[in-house]
Amino acid sequence: MPELPEVEVVRAGLEPAVSGAIITGVEVLDQRALKRHDPIRGDFAALLTGSRLSGAVRRGKYLWFPVAEGPAAGDVLAAHLGMSGQMLLREPGRDDKLTRIRLSLEHPEHGELWLNFVDQRLFGGMMIDSLVPTPDALPAGFGGAFEPGALIPRTAAHIARDPLDPHFDDRAFFAGLARRRTGIKRALLDQTLISGIGNIYADEALWAARLHYDRESAGIPQTRRRDLLEQVRGVLRRALVEGGTSFDAQYVNVNGNSGYFAHSLNAYGQQGKACPRCGGEIVRESFMNRGSHFCPRCQRAR
DNA sequence: AGAAAATCCTGCCGGC
DNA sequence: TGCCGGCAGGATTTTC
Structure with missing residues (x-):
């Protein structure tokens, strides 16, 4: 499942292709892939x-592409x-099975490209969104060569920073863990507390930190909370x-192309x-x- | 109000 | 060979 590392690989791969590119064509092959777009x-x-x-x-698992010129200038193309x-x-003309949205791009240096948004289960989607100030007035996320500034898409504004973000608030995270009377894995998967973690990396980080997934978050000592955050960062990196x-x-x-981390999994999918x-x-x-x-x-468990 | 459960969605795969 | 039930889990919505 695409979690922070996978989404970052996608972001980094798209960056050179989309930066400065003009969208010359849009084909929505399945309207359901626009389910978050406000018509x-x-x-x-x-x-x-x-x-x-x-x-x-x-930021976390949320991706967006700021629009500099054109009808949507000042807004963003957001994708999850x-x-x-x-x-x-893809090269123009190269289709992919299960393509739901296709963007034709014209880049001043790289020429024409297709960007195929493919999604089997339709839990993801694209939308046009507007920008709002970040709650902490700090840069919204990671943009490589592009400096995003303190503006974030409205639909992503409620999401916490991810643990690889230099502005991630460690203390607020520890305080959140101390407050929650629920299992630690639920807390790790709560994108409003810490973003970017999904089922795979939650299981891997909990294995690395020697914590049972259903152990009560609030009862975990501070030293082990620190260790858990360290393990989360290590696994994601x-x-x-x-x-x-x-x-x-x-x-x-x-x-x-596939990633290789599946060979490094210690817990996820390793039952038996x-x-x-x-x-x-x-x-x-x-x-x-x-x-789990x-x-x-x-x-x-305890 | 916080926590937990329900909901959405469909290609693929194993079993018969 | 072909059918079919079960499986995968992000985020949002609903319920308790």
Whole structure:
């Protein structure tokens, strides 16, 4: 599933292609991929056609592309990959199965490209959104060469910074954990507390921190909270270096290639295998409508 | 108000 | 060979 490392790989791959490019054509092949777009602001294709994009910005799993010129100038093209979304850069004429939205790009240096938004399960989507000030008045997210400034898409404004953001508030995160009387994994998956973590990296970070997924968040000592955040950052950084996790050929980068972090997983999807740390058997339990993978021997409930 | 459950969505895969 | 039930889990909405 696309989580922070996968979305960052996509953002970095798109950055050189979209920065300075003009959208010359928009084809919405499945309207459901626009489910977050407010039609009152105007037709998606009409707003976007003729627009020049200035960069690619990410916070957590949210992506957006500021519009510098054209009908949507001052607003952004926002995208979320959901469960199975992909953004593929292709030679014009090269279609992909399950393409829901296609953007034709004209870049002053790189020429013409297709950007195919592919999404099997339709949990992801694109929209035109407006910018609002960030609650903390600090830069909105990570944009590579593009400096986003203190403006964030309205629909992403409620999301916390991600743990690789230099402005991430460690203390607010620890305070949030101390306040929550719920399982620690629920807290890690709460994008308003910490963004960018999904099921894979939650399980991996909890394994690394030797914490059971359903241990009460508020009862975890401060030293272990610190360690958990450290493990979260370590897992996300390592996955990013490996190009993300490709599981069941679900996630690919903008060229359609897989990431390699699946080979480095210690807990997620490893049920039945030996825990790499203690040799116990990794088990999978159903929790929050999803699988939780952990080692019952070195991740005790209490 | 905070926590938990319900909801959306469909291609793929294993089993028969 | 072909059908079909089950599976995957992001974020939002609804319920408790």
